[in-house]
Amino acid sequence: MFAELSKHHPEALLVTAEPFTMEHRARILNFMMRNAIPCMYEESRFVEAGGLMSYGPSVRDLFRRSAVYVHKIIKGANPADLPVEQPTKFELVINLKTAKALGLTVLANVRFPG
Numbered sequence: 001m002f003a004e005l006s007k008h009h010p011e012a013l014l015v016t017a018e019p020f021t022m023e024h025r026a027r028i029l030n031f032m033m034r035n036a037i038p039c040m041y042e043e044s045r046f047v048e049a050g051g052l053m054s055y056g057p058s059v060r061d062l063f064r065r066s067a068v069y070v071h072k073i074i075k076g077a078n079p080a081d082l083p084v085e086q087p088t089k090f091e092l093v094i095n096l097k098t099a100k101a102l103g104l105t106v107l108a109n110v111r112f113p114g
Contacts, residue, residue: 017043057087
């Protein structure tokens with residue numbers, strides 16, 4: 001995979017949060033930085049480890065909502081009767097240090113919470 005990417009040097013990439021990519025996260029991040037390829041990830045753990053940016057469901061919110069389901073089941077709810085839910089809270093995370101290292105400018109009107 002890396003050899004093929006090196007031949008074609010894409011302008012940018014999107015990496016999804018699959019078990020394979022999570023297991024090889026360090027290798028993927030190292031390759032992207034070494035080859036100056038801007039990359040967006042589905043999971044913020046990539047950004048925390050040095051990736052450029054991520055957009056996806058809030059993992060913290062997913063775990064919190066999962067706990068509500070566990071509580072309902074422990075209290076006697078039939079799992080088959082519980083509705084299937086989709087994520088409702090999403091996060092955009094940008095690593096400004098990585099953006100600067102790649103020569104990218106983050107616009108001033110991008111708001112950062114906190």
